[in-house]
Amino acid sequence: MQKGNAKISMAVIRRLPKYRRYLAELLDRGVHRISSRELSKIIGFTASQIRQDLNNFGGFGQQGYGYNVAALYEAIGKILGLDRKYNTIIVGAGNLGQAIANYTNFEKSGFIPKAMFDINPKLIGLKIRDIEIIDADKMEEYIKENNVDIGIICTNKEQAQAVADRLVKSNIKGIWNFAPTDLDVPEKVMLENVHLSESLYTLSFLLKHNRID
Known part of the structure; x- marks a missing residue:
């Protein structure tokens, strides 16, 4: 900046x-x-x-x-840019995706969850806090029609890069990545990787090296 x-x-x-x-x-x-x-x-x-x-x-x-x-x-x-609203989608409607959808503080800060996407037919059509889970095949169309700013990736490691590529091609402005892998995106797309395991492993190190044997 x-x-x-x-x-x-x-x-x-x-x-x-x-x-x-x-x-x-x-x-x-x-x-x-x-x-x-x-x-x-x-x-x-x-x-x-x-x-x-x-x-x-x-x-x-x-x-x-x-x-x-x-x-x-x-x-x-x-x-921080919190004086405006951001339309967001969540890709991956598993436990982590649902937890993020249920966390209302994001919405209070201006990050509005518009929809969730998944490939699991058992989840499609369900709603998490009024946020509908839509077939992942319809993601690009939805982004185009709803002016989505941020894509939140909650898929597994193997699917994450392909999802990111689709988001980039849909002209998404920012990606918040929770998949346990580093993504490759163009410089014009803002990317924030959140590696939960790395944070936990850091805590593990601190516990080990501050213990009294």
Whole structure:
């Protein structure tokens, strides 16, 4: 991502959702303003890191006042693109796909699940929270007719790349991939891989190497 001629690192971008989450908690507690030093104690980043991250996107704090919590929360939401709606589809209506369909917080954040797709004839026609499961053969047609922004892949490893290729050909803008494989997509398509097993294995490492024998 660019600000002027300066490139903003993915590390900074990946910290923004955490800032927003903690700011939401502060708003719930009725906190109206907060300093970078106070924010650092809550989030775990240094005050200098927080100021540096936020300065990538403009000046939000005021000397002697700190940050207006509501204004900063709204500003970060806009930076993250959460001031608009995204039509999404879920490809793969198994346990993981159904769990994502049932998670209403995504919808509250503007990610609207429009439909699910699967190849299993036993699932086709069923609804998960009013989201219909449609035959995967009809996916391209549906994307074209419903202005879909994001495809969420919840298939197995073997099917994932073929699904991604179909999404790309349908001019999908972004892919959120839960299949346990890295996908190959053109640069114009934004791709986010979520490897659940890698996160679990990291936890396993931490448990092993912090245990007292």
